[in-house]
Amino acid sequence: MSFLKKLRDRMFRSSDKIGEGLEALVAADAAPEAAAGESAVKPGLLGRIFGADEPRRLVDDAMLESLEDVLIGADMGVETATRVTANIAEGRFGKRVSTRELRAALADEITRIMQPVARPLPIYAQRPQVVLVVGVNGSGKTTTIGKLASQFKAAGKSVVIAAGDTFRAAAVEQLQVWGERAGVPVLTAPEGSDPASLAFDALTKAQADGADLLLIDTAGRLQNRADLMEELAKIVRVLRKKDPSAPHNTLLVLDATTGQNAVSQVEIFRKIADVTGLVMTKLDGTAKGGVLVSLADKFGLPIHAIGVGEQIDDLAPFDPEDFAKALVGQE
Ligand SMILES: Nc1nc2c(ncn2[C@@H]2O[C@H](COP(=O)(O)OP(=O)(O)OP(=O)(O)O)[C@@H](O)[C@H]2O)c(=O)[nH]1
Incomplete structure (x- = not known):
């Protein structure tokens, strides 16, 4: 079993919490199609095949506030949750997003924050x-x-x-x-x-x-x-x-x-x-x-x-x- 698979399985409590939060957030005000005059975030190739008609929610202030609450609820802390939410809003405000797109955007944003600190225990020439x-x-x-x-x-x-x-x-x-x-x-x-x-x-x-x-x-x-x-x-x-x-x-x-x-x-x-x-x-x-x-x-x-x-x-x-x-x- 790959470590990613194991990680996903083991971290199910955290992912359920965020996943369910995102689903509820999108479902709270979902429209299957973009309303007239609103531009939808264009789904990627897979999205066009599988998810073009999935529920979407307009990215507006209320949605962003709910998103921030989901992140705070997952122990991300207020400051980080606010920063992540602001970055998710960039380029998406006024558009409609699906849960799947939100998850992907969140994963990208979290990866970006974590990348600089991901360093294995350094091994030095010094012995011991x-x-x-x-x-x-x-x-x-x-x-x-x-x-x-x-x-x-x-x-x-x-x-x-x-x-x-x-x-x-x-x-x-x-x-x-x-x-x-x-x-x-x-x-x-x-x-x-x-x-x-x-x-x-x-x-x-x-x-x-x-x-x-x-x-x-x-x-x-x-x-x-x-x-x-x-x-x-x-x-x-x-x-x-x-x-x-x-x-x-x-x-x-x-x-x-x-x-x-x-x-x-x-x-x-x-x-x-x-x-x-x-x-x-x-x-x-x-x-x-x-x-x-x-x-x-x-x-x-x-x-x-x-x-x-x-x-x-x-x-x-x-x-x-x-x-x-x-x-x-x-x-
Ligand atoms: N589920 C889970 N349990 C862990 C993990 N790491 C440690 N534990 C358990 O947490 C408990 C406490 O771990 P210890 O290693 O004794 O913690 P410690 O900091 O040395 O604590 P003291 O010996 O009290 O100073 C033990 O029952 C470990 O088996 C982990 O990653 N996952």
């Missing part, structure tokens, strides 16, 4: 490349590290994992399971011990082993932001004693089911860590997938990968066109 993984508890950090470790290992890279959330025994155990499965060493420390010291030991081991990649899990307790900030800063300070250029990436893992809350998580984590890229998980379980569009539009941070399930293969590089099509349910 140190990747610090941050994010709130439950966002999917541990799972993402496990999936990344497995995928890099399968691609022939040697990987070391540091289970830096030393306050959560369950997170450490979960990483050990992923590590065993992937054949990747997982460095742990006693519960409650200093994560910076673990990070130091892990970098020492990764350097001694000649590892390609060191993935460091971190705690995600935002309840005490000052403590977390100090903890992350200390990890970075200590890593730099061994490698002044570390960490080479700081990945922020976000849970799509939190919708617009992910926006404030980016704002907070950018203040407490030097976030270099995003991974969005759980796009399979939510109708709030539109939040990724607003993150791209608002922050311009690279989006490296998306998670659409709990298995190794369910983490994939971010492809803007596939994502846009899956989000709007375009065939």
Whole structure:
């Protein structure tokens, strides 16, 4: 099964939400033919064969307002929804469009917004490349590290994992399971011990082993932001004693089911860590997938990968066109 097909299947909640919204919007004031004096958007070849008589709605202020509401309802955020709506209006105002045409226009617009931020995790010549993984508890950090470790290992890279959330025994155990499965060493420390010291030991081991990649899990307790900030800063300070250029990436893992809350998580984590890229998980379980569009539009941070399930293969590089099509349910 191609990843696009899988993405479409898994993101059905988001695409249903937008798709049903668009259908309702067009049906609310649909006319099968353009009224006299109004120019219709000319359907393409396929449209002329299959869809020339599909219901259409006049693109006017009321329609655009409804479109904006559909996009806001899919967690795209007000600013992004307004911008996308304005761009859809361009060249279409006063014409009639079908749901199919709207979907295609939306997919194009979303692809355009996402294209500049779609960048795989950069791989540097530096060995080991140190990747610090941050994010709130439950966002999917541990799972993402496990999936990344497995995928890099399968691609022939040697990987070391540091289970830096030393306050959560369950997170450490979960990483050990992923590590065993992937054949990747997982460095742990006693519960409650200093994560910076673990990070130091892990970098020492990764350097001694000649590892390609060191993935460091971190705690995600935002309840005490000052403590977390100090903890992350200390990890970075200590890593730099061994490698002044570390960490080479700081990945922020976000849970799509939190919708617009992910926006404030980016704002907070950018203040407490030097976030270099995003991974969005759980796009399979939510109708709030539109939040990724607003993150791209608002922050311009690279989006490296998306998670659409709990298995190794369910983490994939971010492809803007596939994502846009899956989000709007375009065939
Ligand atoms: N459906 C789905 N579930 C996911 C995905 N990524 C992670 N999960 C699940 O989300 C839950 C939380 O993931 P963890 O990886 O434990 O999250 P964490 O950020 O490490 O959380 P803590 O260990 O609490 O710090 C787990 O049950 C994962 O299996 C995804 O892309 N899709």
